[in-house]
Amino acid sequence: MTKHASIKTKLPGPRAGELLKRRHRIVPDAVSCGLPTFAEKAEGAKITDVDGNTFIDFAGAIGTINVGHCHPTVKQALHDQVDQYIHTGFNVMMYEPYVELAEKLADLAPGDYDKKVLLQNSGAEAVENAVKIARKYTGRKSIVTFENAFHGRTLMTMSMTSKVKPYKFGFGPFAPEVYKAPFPYPYRKPEGMSDEEYCDYSIEEFEKFFLTEVAPEMVAAVVIEPVQGEGGFIVPDPKFLQAVKTLCEEHGILFVADEIQTGFGRTGKYFAIDHYDVVPDLITVSKSLGAGTPISGVIGRSEVMDASGPGELGGTYSGNPLGCRAAIAAIDVIENERLNERAGKIGEIIKERFGRLSADLDCIGEVRGLGAMIAIEIVEDKEIKTPDKALTQKIIAEAQRNGLLVLGAGLYGNVIRFLMPLVITDEELEEGLDLLENAMKNCYAPQFV
Numbered sequence: 001m002t003k004h005a006s007i008k009t010k011l012p013g014p015r016a017g018e019l020l021k022r023r024h025r026i027v028p029d030a031v032s033c034g035l036p037t038f039a040e041k042a043e044g045a046k047i048t049d050v051d052g053n054t055f056i057d058f059a060g061a062i063g064t065i066n067v068g069h070c071h072p073t074v075k076q077a078l079h080d081q082v083d084q085y086i087h088t089g090f091n092v093m094m095y096e097p098y099v100e101l102a103e104k105l106a107d108l109a110p111g112d113y114d115k116k117v118l119l120q121n122s123g124a125e126a127v128e129n130a131v132k133i134a135r136k137y138t139g140r141k142s143i144v145t146f147e148n149a150f151h152g153r154t155l156m157t158m159s160m161t162s163k164v165k166p167y168k169f170g171f172g173p174f175a176p177e178v179y180k181a182p183f184p185y186p187y188r189k190p191e192g193m194s195d196e197e198y199c200d201y202s203i204e205e206f207e208k209f210f211l212t213e214v215a216p217e218m219v220a221a222v223v224i225e226p227v228q229g230e231g232g233f234i235v236p237d238p239k240f241l242q243a244v245k246t247l248c249e250e251h252g253i254l255f256v257a258d259e260i261q262t263g264f265g266r267t268g269k270y271f272a273i274d275h276y277d278v279v280p281d282l283i284t285v286s287k288s289l290g291a292g293t294p295i296s297g298v299i300g301r302s303e304v305m306d307a308s309g310p311g312e313l314g315g316t317y318s319g320n321p322l323g324c325r326a327a328i329a330a331i332d333v334i335e336n337e338r339l340n341e342r343a344g345k346i347g348e349i350i351k352e353r354f355g356r357l358s359a360d361l362d363c364i365g366e367v368r369g370l371g372a373m374i375a376i377e378i379v380e381d382k383e384i385k386t387p388d389k390a391l392t393q394k395i396i397a398e399a400q401r402n403g404l405l406v407l408g409a410g411l412y413g414n415v416i417r418f419l420m421p422l423v424i425t426d427e428e429l430e431e432g433l434d435l436l437e438n439a440m441k442n443c444y445a446p447q448f449v
Helices: 014-026 072-084 096-108 123-138 155-160 195-212 238-251 321-336 339-357 389-401 426-444
Strands: 039-043 046-049 054-057 115-120 142-146 178-181 219-224 254-258 282-285 296-301 364-370 373-378 407-409 415-418
Touching: 054 426, 072 321, 096 115, 096 296, 096 321, 115 123, 123 155, 123 219, 123 254, 123 282, 123 296, 155 178, 178 195, 195 238, 219 238, 238 254, 321 339, 339 364, 339 373, 339 426, 373 389, 389 407, 389 415, 389 426
Parallel strands: 142 178, 142 219, 219 254, 254 282
Antiparallel strands: 039 046, 046 054, 115 296, 282 296, 364 373, 373 415, 407 415
16 A cells, blocks of 8 residues: 655754744744645645655645645636636626626525525634624624634634633623623533433523523524634434424524535535534535635625625625635535545544444543534543643644644544545545554553554
8 A cells, every 4th residue: 555644853843943043033923823834735535745755634734625725626726717817806896706706606505595605715714704784683782602612713703602712802892792601512511411411401401591680572583603723523313403403493583504614515415404404594615615715704695695795795805706706616625525535434434444443442421423523522531531732732743753644623623623625635644543543542552552
């Protein structure tokens, strides 16, 4: 079998070391970097750095590369667009790619109602605009999000995000009228409670939230990740999301699905919300929509989207032509290469591998996820489930030293998440899983190696 990962130098290597010095002189240290090297070339599911070291990519630029690095279809679309025009500003001179992408997104999104689509640049912008749209349509001000949620780094989306460090610490005061409801965390449910009982309990807690925190008639929107991303790939029971949607309908609250990390094949469907038999009023999208280019959007009911007046939504680069063309191409790739099906297969392979390994390694508390959006929660032992952030960081560092690019997540920093490109080959996938398994054994139980 061909070896895909290849580490030829210490990290950082000579060229990367020089670039790292320049980086620290000119770029704030607050801009984090998980691996002390610099990319020179990326293709498919592999990245080669400036010193010739090649990594198998299980991070996917934090979930933006579902169709792989530099997919030929995406590259060709970008080259074609650059030859025509780069940007005119849609609010100055309109262009067809914006309209074409909006049509595609409306067709793909759940719901048989008429839809309209607003395009933006980043995931945080999409969420901010969903809030604006919801407030304008309902005439209400309050926004409800959830514990463990992540929605962005702008003032509004920071306010909506749950984790304090590193995202919010020292950056307040935050935007008012944002309330955080409890979110079910099945792995950490009370001892002795069944999954069904815990789901019912979580629904009761959400209903009580409207008695203790904010009156429902004040709420414009409930914004929820169908699978929590930065929170640790936490998958709620479908019954919970259905109950949230029912309560929203009863009180005239808009249900907003934040699909920025979950969308476009990651969970085995175009939208993770499709797994739950729930139809949102608004959906926010970004990340893998653009195959690495900055593009985002809000998809919603026409009457909701049209509540805002001319000039009230938009932005200088919003829905830029390059991002639109890349997104159109990425959607074609997902469909033509059946990446939704591929995501399901990838997820099965990961769950089987680490589910089996968990019998030998007490540090593997849970392997969970939906489609290829899989996570491993690392604990001190299975009984007490104490989060082990230090061990998680050691495992990630060890894997990276040997050629696997992988990320952590979770409120406690003790989750390893999988966001590999869905075009990854079986050989690359198995080699990457070998690297991670060996890292776990080296760091937790050296006797296995």
